[in-house]
Amino acid sequence: MNLPLNIVIGNIISLIAGIFIILSMWVNDEKKAYFYQFLNAFILMISSVFFFSWTGVTTMAIAASRNLMVYNDKLTRNWTIFFIIISIVLGLMVNTLGLVGLLPIIAIVQITLCNYHLKSIRTIKTSFIVNSAIYIVYFLAILDFSSAAIESITALIGLISLYRLITHDSGS
Numbered sequence: 265m266n267l268p269l270n271i272v273i274g275n276i277i278s279l280i281a282g283i284f285i286i287l288s289m290w291v292n293d294e295k296k297a298y299f300y301q302f303l304n305a306f307i308l309m310i311s312s313v314f315f316f317s318w319t320g321v322t323t324m325a326i327a328a329s330r331n332l333m334v335y336n337d338k339l340t341r342n343w344t345i346f347f348i349i350i351s352i353v354l355g356l357m358v359n360t361l362g363l364v365g366l367l368p369i370i371a372i373v374q375i376t377l378c379n380y381h382l383k384s385i386r387t388i389k390t391s392f393i394v395n396s397a398i399y400i401v402y403f404l405a406i407l408d409f410s411s412a413a414i415e416s417i418t419a420l421i422g423l424i425s426l427y428r429l430i431t432h433d434s435g436s
Contacts, residue, residue, distance in 0.1 A: 274314030275410040278403075281307035282414025289392075289421050295335060302331040308411065315406045318358035323368040326351050327375075334379055344380040348373050367402035371395050386429060393422045 281304045288300035305328035312320030330347045333339040351372045359365035378391035396419035403412035 270314040270316070271407050274311045274408060277307060277311035277314065278408050278410040279414070281305075281311060282410060282418075285414060285418050286421070289418055289425070298331050298335040302328050302335060305331055311408065311411070315408055316360075317365070317368075317406050318360055319355050319365040319368050320402075320406070322354045322358050323351060323372045326354070327372055330372075330376055330379065339380055341380065344376060347376045351376065361406070364402060364405040367398055367405070371398040371402070374398070386426065386433075389422055389426045389429065393419050393426065396422065 284300045284304040284307065288297040288304065305324045309321055309324035309328060312318075312324055326347060330339065330343075333343055333347075351369055355365075355369035355372070359369070375391065375395045378388065378395075382388045382391055396415050400412050400415045400419065403409070403415060
């Protein structure tokens with residue numbers, strides 16, 4: 265396949281994945297949210313193949329596995345450490361994109377730490393927004409415009425939700 269066709273196919277697959285990340289922000293049930301995040305990561309793993317982003321493939325496979333662990337309430341301290349180490353080691357091994365290829369590694373380490381440590385809805389939402397910002401830059405750099413757009417919408421929804429949460433809490 266040639267690069268322009270790969271970019272089109274990758275963007276279509278990424279658009280499908282984006283539906284699941286938006287659904288994960290939309291639902292109020294934690295189990296459903298993590299299941300939708302699993303589907304998002306799994307489908308983004310597939311789209312990353314079309315962008316020749318082997319760091320993306322690797323980190324999305326790890327993210328999908330981690331999201332299943334969170335979904336099944338199995339993300340322990342040891343699993344958290346394992347996912348961080350494997351993300352860094354494998355991510356660096358397959359990185360062919362230089363500094364751009366480091367962004368998914370940074371994002372997966374950041375969100376893995378947050379999945380394990382954060383308990384407050386404010387800090388969780390903030391961590392999702394930070395993660396979205398990292399991925400927006402990454403997706404734009406690899407020309408995955410569908411994911412960049414979806415991630416931008418997701419970050420905006422997160423910002424609005426966080427703002428409402430803060431103003432509601434301060435008004436109480």
